[in-house]
Amino acid sequence: MSHEFLIDNTLKDLERHEGFREKPYFDSRGVLTFGHGLTYITREESLILAHRRLDGVYLKQLRRLFPKLDDLSPARQEVLLNMIYNLGYTGLSKFARMRKAIDDGDFKGAHDEMLDSRWRTHVGARAVELAEKMRRG
Secondary structure, eight states: OOHHHHHHHHHHHHHHHHOOEEEEEEOTTSOEEEETTBSOOOHHHHHHHHHHHIIIIIHHHHHHHOTTGGGSOHHHHHHHHHHHHHHHHHHHHTOHHHHHHHHTTOHHHHHHHHHSSHHHHHHTHHHHHHHHHHHHO
């Protein structure tokens, strides 16, 4: 039996036996569990998942909010990708004045809007760092 065949068949069984939960839950023994019966995730696995989400989901959503995303500097694109990862599409879409400032090329205005938000109170230094990166470009 090939290695891939073994892994693929076992994954099919795990899908049936463990099921899948996208949000954490407590299993029958009270152990915090997620996914297909996982109880922990390694740093490497988390980075792989984060990379896939950034590339496969959030970048596409960001392009819907910012049709001229590619015209922005890489630093400003990074800020927006960081924000959509943190806030989600709906959360970032609520930054209407910041989005307008970016569309107008007013990066100081975008900086100010980022800092004049509830988001800043939630993430603290992260908001200050990202706002400054937006301003500087």
